[in-house]
Amino acid sequence: MDINNLLSGFLGAVIALILAEGWRLGLMAWERKKKREIFVAYIKNVIKPGLQAYIKDTLALKTDIQTYPNHDTIYNHHKFNMLPSLNADIFKELGFNELYFLTKDFDLHEKVIDIYHCIDYLKATMPYESHQNFIDQCDAHFKEKGCKTVDDLIAHAKDCVTINDIKLVADGNLNLRLDSAKSSLLSCETIMERI
Numbered sequence: 001m002d003i004n005n006l007l008s009g010f011l012g013a014v015i016a017l018i019l020a021e022g023w024r025l026g027l028m029a030w031e032r033k034k035k036r037e038i039f040v041a042y043i044k045n046v047i048k049p050g051l052q053a054y055i056k057d058t059l060a061l062k063t064d065i066q067t068y069p070n071h072d073t074i075y076n077h078h079k080f081n082m083l084p085s086l087n088a089d090i091f092k093e094l095g096f097n098e099l100y101f102l103t104k105d106f107d108l109h110e111k112v113i114d115i116y117h118c119i120d121y122l123k124a125t126m127p128y129e130s131h132q133n134f135i136d137q138c139d140a141h142f143k144e145k146g147c148k149t150v151d152d153l154i155a156h157a158k159d160c161v162t163i164n165d166i167k168l169v170a171d172g173n174l175n176l177r178l179d180s181a182k183s184s185l186l187s188c189e190t191i192m193e194r195i
């Protein structure tokens with residue numbers, strides 16, 4: 001084999017390598033582009049409506065708690081959205097490293113991680129669970145005080161410090177979740193605008 005053959009063989013190998021690398025990078029860029037589109041659609045169609053429903057339910061629950069107990073809040077429960085769509089599985093599936101490449105921006109990446117943790121936090125206590133916890137605590141107190149009828153407990157709750165405290169704590173907890181949900185909703189808007 002003369003030097004020319006050797007050289008062309010070597011060049012051929014180098015060109016093949018460059019092409020293979022170019023193909024790999026192109027494929028990766030194409031995949032990222034696709035993944036980015038799916039991620040933005042997920043934020044828009046799953047996360048955002050999920051957060052909006054959570055906020056709506058929490059606001060309704062706050063009103064229920066403030067006016068509890070009366071015949072409406074006892075008999076006519078707000079119908080809570082079970083929010084099956086509020087989940088951050090796609091974040092886990094993509095992984096935080098890949099999400100960094102998808103967002104292409106340190107600040108946006110941080111917002112994505114915040115949304116992920118916020119959803120975990122919100123899901124730990126859904127509005128219908130907050131509602132049930134509140135009712136259980138009030139019921140336990142009414143029982144302790146010997147209230148038997150709805151009118152008994154409405155009359156008792158009028159000047160009851162314990163029921164007022166239960167309301168204050170429940171409202172405070174709901175405010176914390178509301179703040180988180182609202183801030184994540186803003187982050188969703190920013191991501192959809194800038195990604």
Ligand SMILES: [Zn+2]
Nearest residue numbers: 160161162163
């Ligand atoms: Zn009492």
